[in-house]
């Protein structure tokens with residue numbers, strides 16, 4: 001089977017209104033329903049990486065991520081689909097058993113667990129070893145970071161823009177979980193290129209400022225430069241809002257408030273969230289709206305996927 005992006009893959013994911021609260025109109029964009037491997041932002045990015053991989057002679061993909069990683073699940077799935085090897089480097093610190101991890105194993109990925117401090121040297125060593133053996137490895141940065149991943153969310157911004165034009169409205173806010181910041185960088189680039197007015201607010205699921213914000217700045221800068229767009233540094237600066245108020249105890253660590261929100265959103269709207277990414281970001285969105293007394297606005301939440309993680313949380317719900 002070969003998945004053809006133009007003929008087989010519906011990437012223009014649905015946007016619809018799901019709630020009116022406090023005069024705010026809440027909309028959701030269902031990137032979790034992209035029809036491959038439970039969807040999500042990692043599928044959006046991975047499909048572009050695989051255009052590159054399919055065009056070459058690669059026989060192996062090396063990438064990085066924890067046992068919670070949707071990215072690693074999706075890459076392992078695309079690799080088995082293409083019949084090429086997949087080697088995942090995973091940090092020992094976040095290696096608890098999850099459904100994503102079980103799926104990576106089912107897809108036949110090789111997983112090497114090392115302490116987080118020795119991840120980058122391990123990746124270099126493995127890439128060297130593959131090349132010495134006459135193999136052609138392709139490296140994908142963790143989470144699908146880099147200009148290719150950014151492109152995927154420039155495309156997503158275009159979809160949002162098309163929705164706004166078709167429905168003769170504009171979103172005042174766009175919220176979503178922000179990890180490596182690639183999703184956010186793509187949306188911000190799209191907004192700068194097309195001259196949008198939405199407030200794009202990445203809710204951090206792990207990183208703190210100023211580091212989290214600096215990484216996004218660099219991604220936006222790299223993308224605009226590589227594609228020869230003209231921009232003003234100040235424009236980039238003004239457009240990056242990275243909210244780190246809701247990271248709690250860090251990546252993958254949940255709390256009662258997040259679990260309650262996941263339960264409520266599932267019961268009321270039938271939308272599954274998870275405690276690592278979307279549930280945390282949804283809580284962060286409500287918190288931001290309360291803190292800043294946002295009222296009477298059109299608010300878009302991008303559901304970035306991670307459906308298998310919803311099931312990891314079921315027992316706790």
Ligand SMILES: *Cc1c(COP(=O)(O)O)cnc(C)c1O
Nearest residue numbers: 179180181182183277304305306
């Ligand atoms: C990886 C991931 C994110 C974060 O995306 P980045 O582009 O790394 O910021 C958000 N939501 C889900 C469900 C993810 O798997």
